Amino acid sequence: MAALTRLAKPSFAQHSPISYLSRCLYSGLGSEPSSHAAASYSPHLGPKPSLSVKDPKDRNVQWVFLGSPGVGKGTYASRLSNLLGVPHIATGDLVREELAASGSLSQQLSEIVNQGKLVSDEIIINLLSKRLEAGEAKGELGFILDGFPRTIRQAEILEGVTDIDLVLNLKLREDVLLEKCLGRRTCSQCGGNFNVASINVKGSNGSPAISMAPLLPPQHCMSKLVTRADDTEEVIRHRIDIYNEKSRPVEGFYRSRGKLLEFDLPGGIPESWPKLLEVLDLDDYKEQQSAAA
Numbered sequence: 001m002a003a004l005t006r007l008a009k010p011s012f013a014q015h016s017p018i019s020y021l022s023r024c025l026y027s028g029l030g031s032e033p034s035s036h037a038a039a040s041y042s043p044h045l046g047p048k049p050s051l052s053v054k055d056p057k058d059r060n061v062q063w064v065f066l067g068s069p070g071v072g073k074g075t076y077a078s079r080l081s082n083l084l085g086v087p088h089i090a091t092g093d094l095v096r097e098e099l100a101a102s103g104s105l106s107q108q109l110s111e112i113v114n115q116g117k118l119v120s121d122e123i124i125i126n127l128l129s130k131r132l133e134a135g136e137a138k139g140e141l142g143f144i145l146d147g148f149p150r151t152i153r154q155a156e157i158l159e160g161v162t163d164i165d166l167v168l169n170l171k172l173r174e175d176v177l178l179e180k181c182l183g184r185r186t187c188s189q190c191g192g193n194f195n196v197a198s199i200n201v202k203g204s205n206g207s208p209a210i211s212m213a214p215l216l217p218p219q220h221c222m223s224k225l226v227t228r229a230d231d232t233e234e235v236i237r238h239r240i241d242i243y244n245e246k247s248r249p250v251e252g253f254y255r256s257r258g259k260l261l262e263f264d265l266p267g268g269i270p271e272s273w274p275k276l277l278e279v280l281d282l283d284d285y286k287e288q289q290s291a292a293a
Helices: 017-030 073-084 091-100 104-114 121-137 152-161 174-182 219-224 233-255 269-279 283-292
Strands: 062-066 088-090 143-146 166-171 184-187 193-195 199-201 210-212 260-264
Touching: 062 073, 062 233, 073 088, 073 143, 073 166, 073 269, 088 091, 088 121, 091 104, 091 121, 091 143, 104 121, 121 152, 152 233, 166 233, 174 184, 174 199, 174 210, 174 233, 233 260, 260 269, 269 283
Parallel strands: 062 143, 062 166, 088 143, 166 260
Antiparallel strands: 184 193, 199 210
16 A cells, blocks of 8 residues: 655654654744734635555554544544554543543643633643653654644644644534534443434435434443533533634644545444545555454
8 A cells, every 4th residue: 555655844853753743842832823824724625635544564644633522533533543553642531631630730621621611722732742752652653633733823833843644624514513412421430432312314405414323331331321511512512612713723724735634424433434444545454454353
């Protein structure tokens, strides 16, 4: 399979990419975004990115996942992470891990998250830098970022220190997205994530019909399901509004650079996963991996 071309910054010659990225992300907090940044992005779809993936032995792919809160970035990023053998780094998970700890930052984050607000650049980049450093110590190469960058400023900082190969933008109708988020549940005992929503929305105004079967837990988890404190309709709608205001311009940032791939989810995992692999030219690779297993 053809290799995915990635031109590393010259500075990487003297540094490990992960450690260099970590240091630059943190030091980049003091820099100001370019004044013309948001105004220069074309609203039109840019050229389709090159989607030939690297040889799986070269685990340096650097991908970013975009999409509204709850669209399924973590689900598909995690699956691709397992398939390609690169770490899936989700800033949402980093925030939740910090929330589970004790301390002033945990209390601050709790207030932000429960109100559906966007966590500040400073906090996110601090958490991400620590995660990258920990991964480097374990010998990790490459990454699939989920939840970062969320603002133009973050995107500019990231672009200044590394070359992202591909930005995958997952899309889902807002009414379906809301129903999906309201159905999310977590097992308080095992920590498993499930969804009790049974979605069957008819097509309208040019939008296709969408069906998503519930992702139910095993019987022993049924009585232990809990809803996240921030999964209320009010908070979810607020998160979507914040995304549209702060994060949607990031789509334009990468679209203008020819790196954005739009993917409309056609349904749940059984419908969407095979189509996503096909779009990424990974369907043959998955078959090869399955045959070798």
